[in-house]
Amino acid sequence: MDTLHIDGQVVLVTGAGSGIGHAIARACVAEGATVHLADVSDTVHDAAGKLAEESTGAGTVASHVCDVRDKDAVRVLLDDVVAASGRLDISFLNAGINGVPSLLQPGGAIDELSFEAWRGVMDVNLDGLFHSLQHSARVMKKQRSGSIVVTASTAGLRAEPRVSYPYVASKSAVVGLVRQASLELARFNVRINALAPGPVVTNIGGTGPRPAAAVAAWEDSVPMRRWGRPDDVAGLALLLASGASSWMTGGIHVVDGGASALTQIPSDALPAPDTTAL
Template sequence: MERFTGQVVLVTGAGSGIGRELARSCAAEGAQLHLVDIDETVHEVAAGLGGVAHICDVGDPAAVRSLFERVESLDAAFLNAGINGVPSMLQDGGAVDELSFDAWRRVLSVNLDGLFSCLQESAHIMKRQQHGSIVVTASTAGLRPEPRVSYPYVVSKHAVVGLVKQAALELAGHGVRVNAIAPGPVVTNIGGTGPRPQAAVAAWEDSIPARRWGQPSDVTDLALLLAAPGSGWLTGGIHVVDGGASVLTQVLAGTLPGNSPRE
C-alpha cells in the first residue's frame, strides 16, 4: 500500500534514528521527500531515497524560514528533530542546582523553539492549502517525570505536548491535523553515539514490560498512520508507543538522589 503517492513529505532529524526510518518508510510508500538535519549524513539518506536534502539547525529561526521558502507545498510534516546529551539528575552535573544554563537553553532551543519554528512554517503552508498533517515526536518523558532523563529534555517534551494540543485546536478548522507520538526508550543517537553503560541499559529494560528497548521501526508505523490521508478524524492526540513502560507509574524512592533503599 502506497499511502503517500504523489504527496510531499518533510522529515526533520532525518539523518539518523527515528527520522531516518520515517524517511525510508515514506519513500517506500511513494512520498516526495524533503529531508532535514544539521548533520551532513542527511545527504546520503536523501540520495538513497530520491529525496531533497536540507542542512538546517532547527534551533535557528532564520535557518528554518529559509528552509521552508524552498518548500512550495506540503502534505505531511514529521517534526522529529530533537537532542539531549545532558546528564540526568542521577548523574554528575545533572542536578537542578548543578546544570548549566547553556546546556538547558541548547536543549530547549532545538526541542521546543526549533519545533515551534518548524510547526509554525508547516502550518503557514498547510493553512493556505486547507489540508495537511503534522506529526510531532514527543516522548513519554513529556507525560510524567523521569529521573533518568535530563531536566531540559523532560521540560521541553512536556511543553511539546501542550503545543501539539493547542495547535490542533486552531488548525482543525483549516483542514490541518496535528498529532504527536510519544516513544519510550528507543535505540537512537540522541544520547550520543558511543556505547551506553550496561547498568543504565539494564535499568531502562527493567522499566519496560516488553523487556526490551524499542527500535525506530517500532515507532514509525504509528507515525505514518497518523499522517496518512485515511486518518482524517485523528487530531490533537498524544499517542504512546513504549512497550508498556508508561503503565508502570511507580518510581522507587530509594533510586532517587538523597535517598537510599530501606534495609
C-alpha cells in the same frame, strides 16, 4: 475508507539524518512519497543518497541542511520544499537532542545543571519545534490541508528520572504546544498529532556506547523487555500522517512497549542527602 497509503504525497522530515527521523523518511519513500530530509548535519545528503539507492518504493528523495534553531533557515527550508514540489502535505517535526545528565547522574541535579546545558536542549527541542511548526502551518493553512506529526516523548507525559531536566521540560511543553495548535489548525483542515516514544535506540544521547547498567535499567522499565527500534515508531507515524487518521488531531500517541503503564523506579533509588557528611 481512507487508507494508510501516502503515495504521491509531499513529505518533510526534520532530524532525518538518523534514528526515528530517518526511519520515518525510509517508510515514506517506500510508500511512494516525495520525501525531503532535513538535518543540521550535511551528512543528511549521504543519508538521503543511500536511502534513494536502497529504496524499492516509487518515492523520490531530496535533502536539505537546516538548523531548526535558526528561524530564518527554517522559513527558507519550507519555501524550498514548496518551490521544489509544489506543496507540502505532511511535516514530521522530529529534530531533537538531549545529551545532558539525568536526574540520577552526576551533574544532573537541579542545583548542578548549568543554564547553558538547559538552554541548549530547549533551543532545539522547543524553540526549534516552534519555528518548524510555525512555517509548516503557514504553508498548510494556505493550502487548507495537511498533517503535522511531532515527536514528543513519554518524558513529556510524566516525571522521568532517567532523563534530564531540560528534556522533560521541553517535551512537556511540546505536548502543550501540539494540543494548542490543534485548536487553531482544525478549521483549516490541518491536523497535528504527537508521537510519544519511550526508550528507543538512537543517537540522541550521543554516539558512544551506553553503560551496561543504564541499558539494563531501561530494559527493566519496559514490559516488552527491550528497547524500541526506530522502525517501531515509523508505523505509528505513517498512521498519523495518512488519511486513516483523518478524524484524529491534538492527540498524544504513546509507543513505548508498555513502559508508561508500569510504575517508575522505587523512591529509595532517587537522589538523597549524604548523611555521612553530617
